[in-house]
Amino acid sequence: MINYKENQECKTAIIEINRPTQLNALNNKVITDLSDKLNDIEHTPSIRSVIISGVGDKAFVAGADIKEFQDFTTERAIELSKSGKIKLFNKISHFSKPVISAINGYALGGGLELALSTHIRIASSSAKLGLPECSLGLIPGYSGTQKLPQIIGVNLAMEMILTAKMINAEEAHRIGLVNHVVEQDNLLEKCLKICKLFHGTSPEALSSAIKSINSCYLNEGDDVESREFGALFETDNFKEGVNAFLQKRKPNFN
Ligand code: COA
Numbered sequence: 001m002i003n004y005k006e007n008q009e010c011k012t013a014i015i016e017i018n019r020p021t022q023l024n025a026l027n028n029k030v031i032t033d034l035s036d037k038l039n040d041i042e043h044t045p046s047i048r049s050v051i052i053s054g055v056g057d058k059a060f061v062a063g064a065d066i067k068e069f070q071d072f073t074t075e076r077a078i079e080l081s082k083s084g085k086i087k088l089f090n091k092i093s094h095f096s097k098p099v100i101s102a103i104n105g106y107a108l109g110g111g112l113e114l115a116l117s118t119h120i121r122i123a124s125s126s127a128k129l130g131l132p133e134c135s136l137g138l139i140p141g142y143s144g145t146q147k148l149p150q151i152i153g154v155n156l157a158m159e160m161i162l163t164a165k166m167i168n169a170e171e172a173h174r175i176g177l178v179n180h181v182v183e184q185d186n187l188l189e190k191c192l193k194i195c196k197l198f199h200g201t202s203p204e205a206l207s208s209a210i211k212s213i214n215s216c217y218l219n220e221g222d223d224v225e226s227r228e229f230g231a232l233f234e235t236d237n238f239k240e241g242v243n244a245f246l247q248k249r250k251p252n253f254n
Helices: 028-042 074-093 110-117 132-136 144-152 154-163 169-174 184-200 203-217 221-234 236-246
Strands: 002-007 012-017 049-054 059-061 099-103 106-108 120-124 128-130 166-168 180-182
Touching: 002 028, 012 028, 012 184, 028 049, 028 074, 049 059, 049 184, 059 099, 059 110, 074 110, 074 221, 099 110, 099 184, 106 110, 110 128, 110 144, 120 169, 120 184, 128 169, 132 154, 132 236, 144 154, 144 203, 144 221, 166 169, 169 180, 180 184, 221 236
Parallel strands: 012 049, 049 099, 059 106, 099 120, 106 128, 120 180
Antiparallel strands: 002 012, 128 166
């Protein structure tokens, strides 16, 4: 479910999510594999940074796997949200080495939340980004409601989340959601170039800088998000939203 390689020259680990037929949707196995791999990398001093991307040229990650969670109760949904944050999303945010997302296509829902957890986001010019959960009768459950406003401001985050709209890479760059936009063929090269710049810094300093920068974000909103996310699983409109997606039709919300 994930590919792994190392670029020795840049001292970088490159992880690719490998479910292209499902647009690299994050199922439980992918989350666990990513989490385990990050644990290994954390304890490998020769690796100074991490790049996360998706296999293929269509999707970075098109969201959490809707097929896996469609029948969840409130309790299981809260557990999904909280355990995902502990196992993966918060682990990346607080990782002691810089993590870069190479956004090579759709970054939607949990996919954009994965990118939001990374420290630097580089998009290919064909990338499309959004948090479409409200169109499924849900809200983002992996810190999207917390991190998106921190990065692009409450004003624009409200609009993106409440309208469920997707934006292109150019717009994402304009509003500060991604650091750089490059052609798809140059995406990895651009990320590796940034990784090389880390060689001129101290690993301890980068770890402290990440910790310190993240501390400007401390709040309790993540608990509210998990609770509200779970409660929506009991609604008829959520069932309608998911059924409509799976049946490839427009939802008919009450
Ligand atoms: N979870 C599970 N499966 C997903 C998925 C997701 N988040 N996103 C895409 N897939 C699957 C599709 O069900 C389809 O599988 P199938 O061939 O077995 O039917 C396959 O990936 C290809 O997707 P498809 O919808 O046919 O591609 P498309 O080019 O027509 O549309 C998207 C691409 C990204 C616009 C569309 O797949 C989409 O809207 N995905 C869901 C995005 C979303 O709501 N994410 C938030 C989840 S919380």
